[in-house]
Amino acid sequence: MKRVIILLLSILLIGCGTSLSSNSIDAPNIENTGARCSLSLHQQIDQLAQPQIDSGHTPGMVVGIITADGQQQIFSYGYTDTDRLIPVDGDTLFAVGSISKGFTAESAALLVQHGQLSWQDTLGQLLPRSNKLSPDARRITVEQLASHTSGLPRQVSNIAMLDKLVYYLFTGAPFYGDLDSGDYNDFLRNFHTLAQGKVIYSNLGYALLDQALEQHSGRPVPQLVNSLILQPLAMKHSGYYPQLLPGYIRRARGHAGDQPKFVARGEVVPEWHFSGYMMGAASLWSSAGDLLKYLSAHLHASGNPTRDRAFADAMRMRLYASDDDSAALGWLANHIYGQDIIYQSGFIGGYASYIGMDRRHGNAIVVLQNSFNWDNDIGHRMLLRMAQAADNPGRCD
Structure with missing residues (x-):
């Protein structure tokens, strides 16, 4: 009975499936496309974002766009919190949660490119004291951890986790301390996989990936990411220690939204800070401006051929699913109405974030909000609208 309660509560709190979020989209019909023809991208985003602020769905939101011609635009709505009323902008710091996983996976991809790691290296090879791993756990590869195909669950489900989840419901306090500490x-020791060849979104898997990369490289993941990605791309408003970043005092404060259930929407909730193996899974802070730099490096070029190969490798699908998200490394992908969208979502302690790309058309988007809301509607909607407009220019005649 206890295991059933834990499972049900975990689903209630954290969601299920691979994407964690709702990606509602427009119906792709001539009427909808025609109705938008007279509207600029700015006006379309206004129509989607401003009601979220006006309704109290989130105190603030920043949307960044890269269009097919390489131009970048940033649109800002609302405030860092409801007390100070500091307007958010393209440099405002947000906690981006699981978008951290993409940076961890791509740091691993760079180690692979440098010949310092293989995707087929196993936990049995990479972790010391591997006698504490079951035979199934020993066989898990780096690639499986990075693509959520290891068969590991989202988190360890036990009474201690149940206690933390219940406390989170009423306070918003972090509940991944056990994963952070290893x-x-x-x-x-007793793990038996029952889901080979299936995508199961796993924070436990990324905690293990973090641990394996640190043990193998001798450097913690924040240091790897900083040296391999953040510094080369001049992402000066991104890092794992937000108090050291420019603009920290003016950061967006996290607020209750869809979660935690028993904290009133709009209330400020505690920030989540990790110091161990959850840093690579969920500890990155960034800004819309920096994340546009990151997406531009994926769409075009980063200025370094080795890094470009690593990014391309990370975006290559490892597992296809016709009726759900397909999985790359850190990235997930949807095939919707003839369009291919690759994206990442992040949810943590009062924040929700989304980055996505349509590589065929050269479009990308960042959506950051300082409220924990499951929906990613604006990101998916705008990428599909831009793709459909490019494919059907005659509809606006």
Whole structure:
């Protein structure tokens, strides 16, 4: 009975599936396309974003766009919080949650490109004291961890986790302390996979990836990401220690939204800070301006051929699903109405974030909000609208 309660509560709190979020989209018909023909991208985003602010869905939101000609635009709505009323902008810091996973996976991809790591390296090879791993756990590869195909669950489900989840419901306090500290050996000692060849979104998997990369390289993941990605791309408003970043005092404050259930929407909730193996899974802070730099490096070029190969490798699909998200490394992909969208979502302690690309048309988008809301509507909607407009220019005649 306890296991059933834990499972049900985990689903209630954290969602299910691979994407974690709702990606509602427009119906692709001539009427909808025609109705938008007279509207600029700015006006379309206004229509989607401003009601979220006016309704109290989120205190603030920043949307960044890259169009097919390489131009970047940033649109800002609302405030960092409801007390100070500081307007958000393209440099405002947000916690981006699981978007951190993409940076971790691509740091691993760079180590692969440098010949310092193989995607087929296993936990049995990379982790010391591997006698604490079950035979199934020993066989898990780096590639499986990075693509959520290892068969590991989202988190370790036990009574201690249940206690933390219940406390989170009423306070918004973090509940991944055990993963952060590496306290999952008992689970791994008895792990038996039942879901090979299937995408199961796993924070546990990324905690293990973080641990394996640190043990193998001798450098913690924040240091790897900083040296391999953030510094080369001049992402000066991105990092794992937000208090050291420019503009921290004016950062967006996280607020309750769809979660936590028993904290009133709009209330400020605690920031989540990790110091161990959850840093690579969920600890990055960034801004819309920096994330546009990151997306531009994926759409075009980063200025370094080795890094470009690593980015391309990370975006290559490892598992296709016709009726759900397909999985790359850190990235997920949808095939919708003839369009291919590759994206990442992040949800953590009062924040929700989205980055996505339509590589065929050369478009990308960033959506950051300082409220924990499951929907990614604006990101998916705008990428599909831009793609449909490019493919059907005659509809606006």
